Amino acid sequence: MSHSPQISYPNSVKIVEVGPRDGLQNESQTIALADKLQLIANLTDAGVQHVEAGSFVSPKWVPQMADSSSVFAQLPRKAGVTYSALTPNIKGLEAALAVNVDEVAIFGAASESFSQKNINCSIAESLKRFKPLMAMAQRHGIRVRGYVSCVLGCPYEGDISPTKVAQVSKALFDMGCYEISLGDTIGVGTPLKTQQLIETVRQALPTSKLAVHFHDTYGQALANILMALQHGIRVIDSAVAGLGGCPYAKGASGNIATEDVVYMLHGMGIETGIDLTKLIKAGKNIMTTLGRESHSKVAGALLTE
Ligand code: HMG
Ligand code: MG
Numbered sequence: 001m002s003h004s005p006q007i008s009y010p011n012s013v014k015i016v017e018v019g020p021r022d023g024l025q026n027e028s029q030t031i032a033l034a035d036k037l038q039l040i041a042n043l044t045d046a047g048v049q050h051v052e053a054g055s056f057v058s059p060k061w062v063p064q065m066a067d068s069s070s071v072f073a074q075l076p077r078k079a080g081v082t083y084s085a086l087t088p089n090i091k092g093l094e095a096a097l098a099v100n101v102d103e104v105a106i107f108g109a110a111s112e113s114f115s116q117k118n119i120n121c122s123i124a125e126s127l128k129r130f131k132p133l134m135a136m137a138q139r140h141g142i143r144v145r146g147y148v149s150c151v152l153g154c155p156y157e158g159d160i161s162p163t164k165v166a167q168v169s170k171a172l173f174d175m176g177c178y179e180i181s182l183g184d185t186i187g188v189g190t191p192l193k194t195q196q197l198i199e200t201v202r203q204a205l206p207t208s209k210l211a212v213h214f215h216d217t218y219g220q221a222l223a224n225i226l227m228a229l230q231h232g233i234r235v236i237d238s239a240v241a242g243l244g245g246c247p248y249a250k251g252a253s254g255n256i257a258t259e260d261v262v263y264m265l266h267g268m269g270i271e272t273g274i275d276l277t278k279l280i281k282a283g284k285n286i287m288t289t290l291g292r293e294s295h296s297k298v299a300g301a302l303l304t305e
Helices: 019-026 033-045 068-074 090-098 112-119 123-139 162-175 191-201 221-230 258-267 276-290 297-303
Strands: 014-017 050-055 082-086 103-109 143-149 179-184 210-214 235-238
Touching (some): 014 258, 019 050, 033 050, 033 068, 033 276, 090 123, 103 123, 103 162, 123 143, 123 162, 143 162, 162 179, 162 191, 179 235, 191 210, 191 221, 210 221, 221 258, 235 258
Parallel strands (some): 014 050, 050 082, 082 103, 103 143, 179 210, 210 235
């Protein structure tokens, strides 16, 4: 579909819903297993086709994800939906395989300090650690997604060079990740920086292998997503109700709300396969459980209509 001589947008975009993982991992209150399962069921009922449903990390580091094995064991799996999880090491992958996770993700960073704080090792060490994990996942026929954190700034180091992001992205891609999700972990990016980032990273790997993952701390995420779309990105990570944050990135607020992304895309004539009304209900339900207001502007507007 073409809207102007210069800019063309796709007919459809894939949404990777990360609320049950990126969203809930940062909650201080304990969330009942039944509430997690209900959230995931509500999301897939709304048409979400990829849900990051948990994380096989150290329960000492991220207590909120400690019941991920139970989440996957009890998921009401819907045909055609991919249920994925984060796995930082072999131990995590073994736990994920034991409960039939469809797909896993490894997560590195473009910032040394963030890598240390988040996964307790250097960038080089993390890449070394991911190799046997990748080999094991391939033996089991499991696809592996790769995350790169701090692509537009780091809570400890400030500015991050797009070249560094490109290097880490390429290392993960060359290792066998089928897609690289570029994470603006602390939501500091602005549109022209997003453009520069994508232009740099796509010299190292094809744009069709990239996804974007914006936290909305500074309210820039939708503008950045629009810029990413204009530069050929077709996969967007988001969290229902704008849930979330990263426990190892102080001040990082939630991901951009899926409702707001879907409203923008549908308004541009871009399909997502998601029913916005049902998605808003899924968001309202989890926020009622958490006892907080949604971060989604669209949910706020449509629920008061
Ligand atoms: P470590 O302490 O260096 O690891 O942590 P270790 O191998 O020395 O093990 C220490 C303990 O952890 C041992 O237990 C292990 O058994 C256990 P102990 O003997 O002390 O009782 N352990 C595990 N337990 C369960 N599952 C595992 C596992 N591995 C070790 N897989 C480690 C290294 C990577 C494990 C740790 O640093 C960790 O779990 N980090 C996870 C941090 C995290 O989950 N952060 C949030 C996700 S990333 C994110 O949000 C960013 C993203 O959204 C993109 C963006 O926004 O930019 C993806
Ligand atoms: Mg994140």
